[in-house]
Amino acid sequence: MDIDEIKREAKRIMDNFASALEKVKVEEARVERDEDRRKEGEGSDCDSDFREIMLENAPEKDGECIKAEKGGWLG
């Protein structure tokens, strides 16, 4: 895959679409709420084996911890 070509194509498509929308003159919708805080509900506990499955999913782990090297994901 040519990443630069994909990026250029995506930009071209977005620019074409943005041009088609230029004539639109409407304000976007706003959400108005009576309260400034969202009700979170009671909440619930996650399944007892959630941790075990997530550790199974982890690419790298050290005992009970998921190992994520800083340098490995910053770049």
Added chain:
Amino acid sequence: MIEKVKSYLSEIERNNEKGKKINAILQVNPKVLEEAEKSNGKLAGKIIAIKANINVKGLNASCASKTLENYKCPYDATVISRIKKEGGIIIGMTNMDEFACGSSGETSAFGACKNPKALDLIPGGSSSGSAASVAAGFCDMALGSDTGGSIRNPASHCGVVGVKPSYGLVSRYGLIDLSMSLDQIGCFARNVDDALLLLNVIRGKDDKDATSYESKEIKVENKSWKIGMPKIKADKKILDLISNKVKEIAKKNKWKIQEVKLPHIDLGIQTYYPLCYTEFFSGTRKFDGRRFGKKIEESCGEEVLRRILGGQEISQAEYKGRYYRKALQAKELIKKELENAFKKVDCIIMPTVPKLPHQIGKKISVEDMYAYDALTIPANLAEIPALSLPAGKINNIPVGLQIFCRKFDEGKMFSIASEFELHQERE
């Protein structure tokens, strides 16, 4: 019940990877027979396939991507908990366009899904495997997700019923996002009654999804309806088929038909994709390969990468409000136009897809691929319910008819769909 499950498993064995090679099912639930023994409730005995972007505990929600190829779901999505509570039997996970990015079913990292009704053609997407599973007789019903037409488009091409509920009717908790302000989980079935049954089980407020709403049971009623038909661009054969079908049924039921004006409906695609690219870029930041799966940019296919890179580009340029903000304004315009139309008519009917499906593997431009969803996208932008049901065939290829109704007016939508289905059965 066990015999029914075994019969579906045999059909999957015969025609999923072998035989017709439909490739609709990515993973069979290894516990399906055990779970079928305990089936009890509103969905007792119903065999259901699940799109691979919805978490089903213990199964693989791969999103048909190498990124999540080995991801084992650690919990059930709310829709899955509700299905299990009512005795629905989950038979497996279905193929799809990778991360729901596609309209043909061809972008799956695990191979394209075939259309059981026309084997050399695309089944449509992105919920390709769910539609194909129902059409191929691998299950009774299926769940999919619809962001711009991903349920209705494949339902149309595969000749089954597909429902996108109003935004907020069904909890999205446990759905892996494509574009969170537009995504809705919905259902596929071989008939309108089964689709209604499944939707009634999965709908309703969920504390885990702040965008979900309380709702009452959806019921079908027999009334005289006023049908709205807009002028739209589509293949002439498809337009004629749908128009004749509507006229025929309206005459039989003494319904009125009225033309509705939707002058900005043609801006649907241009409005949808900037929203989708931006929200998809944001939503995929969690796929960094640290806690689960692989880093998405290093493991995904071309269309997924296009949306990530495009979303990144326009997010960086957004200070001018040219892309996302402008698209939000156009979304509001289309939403208001449809709301005004529903003051005059009970529903709007048009074709589900403006063109017939292409051959699997045929190269088409990105814009032509996006054009498949031109008539389905407006319902997502307006947050309204929409349903596709089989209306007939052209060159032996199924063609779907699409019904739009006002937000949370699913009862009316199912009532109208039931009349169309009744008429089809008598033909």
